[in-house]
Amino acid sequence: MPPEPPVGGEWWRSAVVYQIWPRSFSDSDGDGIGDLPGIADRLDHLAGLGVDVLWLSPVYPSPQDDAGYDISDYRDIEPVFGTLADFDALLAAVHERGMRLVIDLVVNHTSDEHPWFAESRSSRDNPKRDWYWWRDEAPNDWRSFFSGPAWERDETTGEYYLHLFSRKQPDLNWENPQVRAAVYEMMRWWLDCGVDGFRMDVINMISKDLASGEFLCGPRIHEFLQEMHCEVFASRPGTFLTVGEMPGVSVEQARLFTDPARAEVDMVFQFEHVRLDQGATKWDLRPLDLRDLKASLGRWQTGLADAGWNSLYWNNHDQPRAVSRFGSDAPEHRVASAKLLATVLHLQRGTPYVYQGEELGMTNTAFESIADFRDIESLRHYAEAVAGGAESETVLAALRVMGRDNARTPVQWDASEHAGFTTGTPWIPVNPNHREINAADQWADPASVLHHYRALIALRHPDSECHEPAVVHGDFTMLLPDDPTVYAFSRRHRDDERGDVELLVLANFSAEPVTAAVPQADAWDGAELLLGNLPDAPAAPATAPLRAWEARVLRRVTR
Template identity: 70%
Template sequence: MSTSPAPASTTDTTGRAPLSGPGWWKSAVVYQIYPRSFADSDGDGIGDLGGIIAKLDHLAQLGIDVLWLSPVYPSPQDDNGYDISDYQDIEPLFGTLEQFDELLAAAHDRGIRLVMDLVVNHTSDEHPWFTASRSNTGDPKRDWYWWRPAREGFEPGTPGAEPNNWSSFFSGPAWEFDEASGEYYLHLFSRKQPDLNWENLQVREAVYAMMRWWLDRGVDGFRMDVINLISKDTALPDGRPTGDGLGDGTASYTCGPRIHEFLHEMHEQVFAGRDAVLTVGEMPGVTVEEAALFTDPERAEVDMVFQFEHVGLDQGATKWDVLPRDLLALKRSFGRWQDGLADRGWNSLYWNNHDQPRAVSRFGDDGEFRVASAKTLGAVLHLHRGTPYVYQGEELGMTNAPFDGPGAFLDIESVNHYAAATALGANGDDVLAALRVMSRDNARTPMQWDDSPHGGFTTGTPWAPVNPNTTEINAAAALADPDSVFHHYRALADLRHSVPAVVHGDFTMLLPDDPTVYAFTRRLDDVTLLVVGNFSGSPATVDIPDAADWARAELLLGTHPVDAGAGLTLQPWESRVLRR
């Protein structure tokens, strides 16, 4: 029997008032939807706005407060929508502006705010801005992007002629030669994603006008994709050599020279006077110290950041060099961020998203202890200080998918890595093994709604294969089971909404050197919460002061029936949230 609170009703939950007041987002739970993979309403195999509208009650039942919608703008789909060709319309694959307005209204009716994905470090190469920019060197929009001639002494278009040695995040040089104009343009990601030149005031003004247009339409804020990369060192110096003829240029564009100026200007031009909005900055490579500056309310930049430190701990030289889970390193990382943002600023809490493998496969145990480990991962994360994010399917305990071979991967990063690594002589089976663990495709398999063909995602042929374990892991089964991961996540949302210490309490890490048990307290006034989780497949004892007293404390949420005589000995992957 579960020790979780009684599950929420499975009837439609509508009319809930949204959170309000200054800092309302601190009490919120955010749910990310990757539209292509969430729900298909028209049978073409691709998720769409109609599918999201039809499934909004699933979100309401889960108790979430904010829906973060990954890009739905018109796009050639080179990077599944993160290559935008029109910022002020809807990709026909997903629907229409009218459907978007319907989705927005339906979410608001359920007390759910809607946050758009803002991708303004780069556009698609098919965006009219770039089409004009590359049309000729004298076009007024030429300077809207980073154009440079070949390196001195090199023939344009030949190897090594790129303006500097920066590498792209998606493999290969970060510069693409344009034969028509004889110059190169910068693309930190795909060659079809040219970087905008934020040094140009007209670029910034156009972006701000677009953002105001969406806010005036009723959206409630933005999650800002790789926003700390928008300011580059204008000298564009070579980066640290990486041994493959390329260089790591991150020192020249990660939290670059004018990044704080640009984000403060954005706040003043777009968000000032709009207290109900949420701004989230995705910031690869950001430090705790920088994050405290970005999220300090007095500086008026962004409300919270996405940082990547904890999702890099199982990686060696690259993300494809996979290391075992290290709970001690994980605790050190989370603890450092809790301490660093304790007095000012705010953090986003997440295990996975559209760019990360499935949490239960990466940090938990997706075999025998899948349900228990998924619950424990949720409890430990949601009880930290910060705003928790749930990625679609996480509330079901969805797992990484099986991939038969290199041809099964669809994501551009994975496809490019396999081609580049094997071309350099890497063993194909070794590359494939790493892809199976770390590929972004793991997060992008279709949502598993029921045990029908294609998991209830579509009546057609899905754009990506559905994980075959949908016969066991699906939303219908989770809703019917009061002891499911779904109902545990619903209970976590209820705790955040009803127990002030979850939101506002201070944080103290316990047992930092215990390789198995994750333990910490949250304290507000005369209320103290203890959170304990066993991150292993064997029983574990929580060796803390007052353990006997804590064993008798009020159980707010747990994964297992509690044996009163066992004290604070936890079953495999058991977690408890206690209050006294």
């Protein structure tokens, strides 16, 4: 069983979550696709890293139109990933190592091959007709996130159904109480199986107002989430993690969603900071201005300081690799920038999320042509853009930078032919740089990206020799907001035994040396260098120039 939660129940405040995208994590049977036994085989890697929670992306039965986010059965396992017995064995092994397991909850939509939709589309008077959104004509001009109209005419009855994503992902109608009851029953079933919570896919889209055109944080979203908490979690207080993925959510809305007194979700995934290098669409590339990044993340730190809680992430299955995006994947800077990004993220207030391979500093991969891509979003965008007259190479250039397949290449376990991911042919090619970037080499290298992540994670854990309560409990102050190169902030915490503990984080987001104009820098004379990402720390760490992609964390204690 997982460890008992601390007094107060909010154990996740000092936790670190690791996201597993099963198809690309580890393959146990040589078919080229990752699976549940493969994950079980790698649990010692995760336990050694020090993470507390594993978030498992969808492993339900699915036609795989959208890589498993099109679910055809909520209470079973996709055969390519294994069986329910394999899931039970994995869950037991996770708990034996003192970790928890959170699974994806995808209930804005199902697959069009789910039995619910098969009944719904069969006739206009079927009892499940109103489980989905059907109209005689498209009532608005909503567009699918995967290109094209969001309303699809179905030949069986001649009516249109709503799909905000793929046409094979019809949206559930949460206005129908029978839909909500069926979802809650399914959630309770998984909790009874022993899972420790849910990451809720696009959960702020479940309330829709067709007349006003609102489908993000619609009029009944708080009502639905509070009802979910009452029906599913209220009898099990203080033991589960609920994370709501919420595109377009504002700080003000997030305060409501994550306020414990409202009993909705523990934290949200927001997307503001990962859209700063984009124009009108994700394919419209823009250079990132570090000042914008600091303003965005700083606003979330301040906005949730006295109510709610932040999730902290650079990467996930939908985002390109952070080292290539926010750092530098040039060979001479990759390791330092990967450590820098980890330092800046993990030292902020909130729960950090590590996406598989991030702890190794994995990078974007090389795509020569559209034939190398697998993701539905990229393939449909390419087809639509080229059909509309765009130059093929221009479209490909954007896909290479922002395409979701960058995050979905196999985890690089060692330097062998397929990086130790599979003995067969991987479903998508392994990044060629796995010979330089892999777990086996990094476990053996104390100066690796992997060991830097281990050090950062250990700072959060009360049972660690290097535990620093200020990382979890300290307040947050952004420094140098107008500096275009240096990311700087402080954390302060009152410790009854030690006094006032303050951390200073300095990070140079460039390949050139810079000097940070730290306010009251003299006060940091004699401060301890708690952590750094480069060897040979300077004698005056608060005022000495920061080298290329250097990050330093200083600690001072005053009584």
